[in-house]
Amino acid sequence: MNQALLRHPHFVSLEGGEGAGKTTAINAIRDLLRERGHEVVLTREPGGTPLAERIRGLVLKPDEEIAGEPLSAEAELLLVFAARAQHVRQVIRPALQRGAYVISDRFTDSSYAYQGAGRGLDLQWIAELEKRAVGLQPGLTLLLDVDVAVGRARANGRDLWPDRIESEQDDFFQRVREQFRLRAQQDTQRFRLIDAGQDQAGVAAQVRRAVAEWLEQEADA
Template sequence: MSSALLRHPRLITLEGGEGAGKTTAINAARDYLRGLGHEVVLTREPGGTPLAERIRGLVLKPDEEIAAEPLSAEAELLLVFAARAQHVRRVIQPALQRGAFVLSDRFTDSSYAYQGGGRGLDAHWIADLERRAVGLLPGLTLLLDVDVAIGRARANGRDLWPDRIESEQDDFFQRVRAVFRERATQDPQRFAVIDASQAQPAVAAAVAAAVAQRLQQGGLA
């Protein structure tokens, strides 16, 4: 894959910390686009293909053997990018090439936030992996922004068995949120920041409005 990043207008990603409500948001975006007659492919990261889902299991829900040998931050990052490279080639690119919209629950911004901000890995290394293994930028990234305490309370009420990322401490998620917000500030043409502290219907309406606005501006043509 080329080392240049191609911003694709029909690739829409949803980002945010734990408990931000990405499921509500992605469903709202899907329903809006399908209502206009577009083909929409829903997918997620890590994952999206059978192999990438197996890698997801290593990253998020390690088996007994892996639990006895915890993943280093560097191994976690490389596994996530291995899954993403497979995901891009097997799911995202074919869907975009046939004219579909792709809605992905997380994409490369999560690596900057979680492995960069949360784990403290070098953002330049992440950027190099992004260029070499991914090559794509979303045309629109919906950032579901919510206070860490609110998001974690929601996640704790939902997940009886937190995965290895969800089990991190508050300071980890504060760093994650800070990187997401910084990236949104640095690239306002790509990001739409949604106040995810609102009730689900309000979040869904804000997401649909952000997608509609971008379509009207010609940014998702």
């Protein structure tokens, strides 16, 4: 991994494809950390600040004025990183500096998966943006892995009006899943793979075990 990136032990990210059940996992982590007396900040990407949330709308659900203008893959990537840079500086770093745990629904790994593998953009370009515009990595990333067909069926049952990315085809999401899994294989120290094909109780239990084990390892380090 790029040594210029700070890997913070109080920063946890949740990754996975559509319908992976990240909300269930986030709630499980939040509850475990609060039970242990920690301050917990919940946030998401793209978003997390008023400006970043505005950018999220441009990327995922543009208003009527610009909805007819195709968003290029390059513009999508740069917008996501603009939102991320603001998010890190306004929310994530200040929370970490005061000792809180930050749990983010998605972080830079999603750019490698969605804009990199999904859109076909250069992964080295993404790595350079990560280094220069973000400079921060989670200490723990939980990858909620689920079969594309299962995840999409869940998402379709939940979202009456899918956004730009949710409207992509299955081959797009298969590339996304493969990239997530590849990143997890390449960085076993940071990633924990969660079987998101289970029911919600099973996912929550596996997540709690993974986080509890990680906290013990951090305490012993």
